[in-house]
Amino acid sequence: MKSKFTLFITVLLFLSWQQIYAQQNVIKGKVTDDSQSPLPGVNILLKGTMKGTTSDANGNYAISVPVKGAVLVFRSLGFTTKEVNVNGRSVIDLALEASTQNLDEVVVTALGIKKDAKALGYAVSKIDADRILASGTPVNALQSLYGTAPGVQVAATAAGQTGGMKINIRNAVSFDKSSSTRPLLVVDGIPIHDQNTQMGADATARDNGTGINDINPDDIASFEILRGAKASVLYGSEGANGVILITTKSGAKGKGLGVSASFTTTWDRAAFQPDLQNEYGSGSSPSNPKNDAQGFFINGNGKRALPSVAGDGGTGAFGPKFDPNVKVLWWDGVERPWVAQTKNIYDDLYTTGHQNTTNVALSGGNEQGQIRFSYTNLSLTPITPGASYSKNTFSLNASHKLNNYINLKYTGNFYFSNNLNAPNLNTMNGQAQQASLGAYSADLNVGLLRDKMVTPDGYNYFANPSRRNILSGGALGVVGLFWDQLQNKSEFSRLHNIQSLTADITLSKTFGASLVGGIDYSTDRNEYKGRLLDPNLLGPLSGFRYSDITNIYKTAYGQALLNFNTKLSSDINLSGFVGGIIRQNTLETKGANVNGYGGGGLVIPNYFSFNNLPLGVQPLYQFANGEDMLYSTLGSVQLVWKDQVFVEAQARNDRSSILPPNQNSYFYPGVSATWIFSQGLKLPDYVKFAKLRASWADVGRPGPRYFSNVNYSTSQSGGGYILTPPTDLPPIDANGSPNLKPEHKREFELGFETYLFENRRIGVDFSYYNSNIYDQIMAVAAPPGTGANNIRMNAGSVQTIGWELGIKTVPILKGDFRWDLNLTFASGKTYVNQLDGKLQSLALWNAFGSINAVANVGQEYGQLYLTKSNYTYKDPNNENNPSNGQKVVNAAGTAYDYTSTAKLVGKLIPDVTGGLSTSFTYKRFRLFANINYQFGGTILSGTETYMMAAGVLKESLKYRDEAHGGIAYYLDANSNKVAGNNPGSGPTFHDGVLLSGVDVNGNKNTKVVSAQDYYYNSYFSNGFFPEDRIFKSDYIALRNISLDYTLNTKLLQRMHLNLSRLTLSVFANNVLYLYKVAPNTIPESTNGTGWDTGGFGTTALPAQRSMGVSIKVNF
């Protein structure tokens, strides 16, 4: 392979040395808008040629033109295109008129090919830099996509800003966790490594995001989202999930060096918090014999004291009501009044996050080339204590015109990021045994615990065996959070670079060529340093741990296209290309870890090195290697009739090493047609543009590397070798030969676009699509006795029928005032047509041990079933029994009984998604707001149930006392709870719950239980999930709002500022949920981005709301 790349580069250079000269004049000038502000990035083309330039940051440009007959075309998004005859002038200044019609818009399509948007026979969404940076600089560029493109769903997770983000186009679904539904991400023509990420329970299992996290929003010129199969058919085996093309900014010709700079600072706070109660503190029901009649725990010395771990009932917040007149002995030996220690414990547990982003970009150019260099520093302190994130980005984009025939372009993006202490599931695990979410009890003094936590020797005060039982479970959860975040270190660093070199070659009037070579290379180093909790603790329980794992991902990419473009007649143009692509992906994992203090673990406390091991002891090494290769040939032909009808046919043939050698070649065709009927038909005057489009294509989705190999893992015991077969059976035939095929997606798409009235006051873009993904890789949970947990095969078939609607309007355009209102809607139903031909139902994944995500033939994909559900009584012998239909209460009376009967409780895929963005522009002010929404899906949140079980939610106040509906009861001689007031001298309690219903025999339930027992047994999900805690994931969120003010040139001159442009912004992100169903969580609280972890959450980590200001200047 190396030799072929060398050859590639050599040829490129060889061609580059050719010099051809011609007679030229140089035209210079400045492009402004109608208010005389400079316009950067205007495309200036010499009409009838491929020659052109762009204006610099100050609107200046320079271009060489022939001495005679030159006509310049000025084209910029949002402005009316103008053609200017040079007529011997050497300076041409021009003011472009604002236009809402961008009918001549050029978009980047597959393989980086630029095309007129109007010619496209399929849906492409373009999101430009202005929109990406409309509201500060997001940490992850995908954050700017909320609601922007119909059919494109993005969502953050509970891991926060530095973690991965979910992204899905047109309901891409799969039947196997390994079959990713993420779109292909391409940066400057180079596909980059991307993967799902998630938090795990292990200390090293942090969500540090993936390659897309590094892409610097300040350097992005545009996202182009290829949603449909035809749009992405040139990506062949990787195009089925759609493609996101990311183009970074490039330099512009102009006078001198243009400088732009920006500074953004943002503050983050924990937001969308559960509604916590602050009336009752840690402890247990007053009827607990360890408590007095008021519910205060009585310690061994007869004193009212804070309860400690489980034995004292100190796990949840079911203790006594706060009463400042009562003093309680704390774990530190001090008596304090029994009052809430905080108004909002989130403020104590989490800090104010802060993000600074500084960007400086230099750009310039002349006739021979353009260059842009950008440096960005992003520094983030997340709201989680002890966490930090930084990223330094260097971006170089240079083009050089060797002659009139050869243009070279280089883009290089270098990212250095460090992520300290990103969260994992145990950072605030909803179900953690230690925390039991009592960590959100209002009586906890977080500051006191944190201050006491570290001993002068640097150990954990509370981990000492003599003190390990002095705290409540909730307090231990707080200590666990701070110890892990402030003392332990999870250090993740990524060195990532994406580089590409492009040569555009004009071979003749008809033929040209383009060569692209590039690499996406990232080195992720993941170190974990767990400090020794206490010298008395040995082994893994000591907390002393060192792990150092490095992953190297490399994608090398080469693409060569031979283009042609010729007029067959005055009305017909034929263009296209043939070419080839080569791609190589590799992975190297190297590292080691050692866990524990003493014995086989680390020796010298808190010395994190593999040199710190007992003599002769080795750490546990970890190695992995992988490599796959893809060879492609492809071709495209487009026929244009009168610039009105566009017909395009494209095809790609892929050969991949991922597939078995005997069937590793696959063909992907696609055709599209476009008719701009507003040019061919007489339409009303207000119809300025109207187009119909249709397309069909067949694209693929690959299986993961080595997916179909039958590999045995090897190990040894004693002198014997162990061969362990795969737990999941790969796609193999009856003889055991691999028969994996790529998944295919066939999609038919119809579209309609129109712009109505002058200035594009109303624009509509509608798409209807009908796609069928077949040969889907299915992981069928193997019927018992199969010899595997799952059997994988190419069999599944899923159909999605959907529509997407984008509406762009300018309701008001009057004088200096302009109101833009853009809407997106998308709806798709994804149905399971077939599984393996026999199977009628496939369990996709299980959460909480009791909820199955299921694919049923003939039904929507991703139905959610409770596998254990409450039920009602039915007398088998008497249908008139009045107890019939009443809910059955369990034997203890603590919860409604459940039975193993599946019950449909929701579905994964929302019915409708979309967004609304609007901006109001008045003179130099712009107010922007962005809303997105979804309806019809379901959220599975552990927060909703575990916090209920722990008694920390305000909702759990019900039944706590008489005022909250608790009933009276007392304990009889056997400590049984009896409803009513105590007839004797003993206490009567008022936290009783008598569930309405009957027992298994149909008798009315008479068992009174404490509120604590009711909440714990009804909501502490393990093996069941309370039905009343399953909510729709419906929401309408105000994601972004910003107010910009741009100072004009004259004002800046009056202020003696040598700036061409200065824009000030204030903004807020994740502002609020205008509507949501789940009361105590948000839909973006999942554990990860993947197939299953993207469907549920188990943490109680908070999300954040951000506010900030930014300043952007151009020199």
Add this chain to the structure above:
Amino acid sequence: MKYIKFKSFLLILLMLSFVACKDKLADLYQNPDGYSKELADKSGVSVIAGFFTSELTQGFLLSGDYGSCYHQIRSGDRIMANAVQIYQVVPEGGSAFSLADVEHDWGTGGFNESVFNYVNTSWMTPILWAQREYNKSPKETRTTLDTLYITLLHAIKGYAYQRATDMYDKVPYIETGSAGGLDGAKITYLGQSEIYPKILREFKSCDSLLAKINLTSTQQALFAKQDILLGGSILNWRKFINSLRLRCAMNVSEVMPGLTSQVISDLSGAPLLSANTDIVGIADIAVIAPNRIGDELGITRAFRERADDCRANKKFLQDVMNCQPTISTRVVNGQTLSYFSGDNSGMGLQNGTVDPRVSYIFSPDFSGRYIGVDTKWDNGSDINSYFNKIMRGYYINDPIMTDISKTTFYYGKNKSKSIVLDAVSKADLTKRDAFLLAALRNECANYNDTDYSVGKENNLVSEYNIRPQFNYAAKYPVIHAVETELSLAEAAVRGFGSPNGSARDHYKNAIALSCDYWYNLNISNQYSKQTSPALSSTMDDSRINTLPAMQYNASTYAEFAAQKFDTMTNQQKVQAIFNQLQLHYNMFNFEVPYTAARRLIKYLGTNPASQYDRFKWKERMTYPSSIQASDPASWTIISPFNNPDLPLWFTGRATKWKNALE
């Protein structure tokens, strides 16, 4: 321009060369980190041997398993009371005297579903893969060793199905010789009535084949390396298999007594597990897979995390091992108060009237008494209840009861625990008995004496001894000679046959073997806080280092127990045999005594297991509810039986056994 054609040619050539690298694709297809059949064939390695050893290492099959054992200790002990969760028997622990079950408890899934999930996945997977390779290989090329491995895998399969069907009745069953789903065969659910005859035939067939097999010295050496269970001893494999036959025969004795008799007759003269070292099982994962110590996945982690399940049961100490508390009385406030002032272990261990295992399996309380806790509900209203007598023993003769100036009561090994009298008791000696009794009950019920840890030295009641319990080298007792002896004893009592001796002989032998086994397990523990794997740093050294005073004469005690056995009725004898079985396996093996208890209810007319008053008896495990989605057709078959109150076929009963509160 003159070079345009040349350059075009060059470009096209370059593009074509890119896409012509065919051979590379085939090379890259194979995972460089994966071992394959092709690689094995090239190097002459038997994959069947590798699958065989893989089978032996599968979690919870032949070794303990953290997750499964955790739930069997936590939930299983609420059914069987191998140890006493003291908060389930006294209100001070937070419980009430009301009916509870493990079906609505935390961890229900793990308790019910582990065996089912295992048997259908990891327990069967290596067997099926080995069978598939065996079936594919031409008969003439099959090696003696591969045939041996397949035979032994069939025996393991039978053992796995015995465990599974005893928990659920109907389970998916793979026929012998089939590679199951790997062959495309659809699995069928079979119940005990069908599975038991099949596996008994298969065990017999395996034993016959093993009896004939001869290995060369090379084959023997290779086999010994792969056989990490029994060290390459075909004789030991025959003992294992024949003892499993005996177990199965006894398990079906209520419903197929003829088969029971037939099997026992067949076993006459066959090698059986018979020595105290005849233990089949694999040591803790911390020993066999030291690279996994970091995750601490072994059974010992379950013991450590279930510290509150380690209190000794009165039944074992007093009723089974004859360790009797010494009762004394004292009159306080005009009331005659009883208390335990000690026990008879000192003399009894010496003279053979107290079971030596008292001092091997259990540790005394901090004052040296071997007194456990009763599983009957004790709300404290009986001033001379068993629990009150234990607690009263600590303070009744303490000066605090008579000296008004003493206001703090100290207890523990070094008097490190204390209880301060309340104001009333400080001022009034007559109030001190009630106060201290309540305080100590509270201390014990809430584990303040042990700080919720195993191996502490201030324990107020006798506990499991951490020396055998945390002997990482201890093999998980899949089956032991003691069980075989007890099965033979029961068979003889009940008239199914009496090979190799009388019921008395086997009963006596079982006790002696068990004594030796637990003694060896105790004294062979070489682990400490500094070894790898290490004992928990929270354990007290006095508990770690305290060895049994001596090896007591097991035969003497066994004879003493046999003499008692002689005086029993048949039902009492069977109960006594069961008690020995439960004591011997205790918290190391929940399933075997649980199965024995269920099948003996019909014969005994009562439940031989010791019961908490408040927990529902459970007749079977329930299935994973996820089967509804993964295999709806099978769910239709099994869901009618998915009821913990439904007795299994082998019990011979249709009615659930009910305990006190049911």
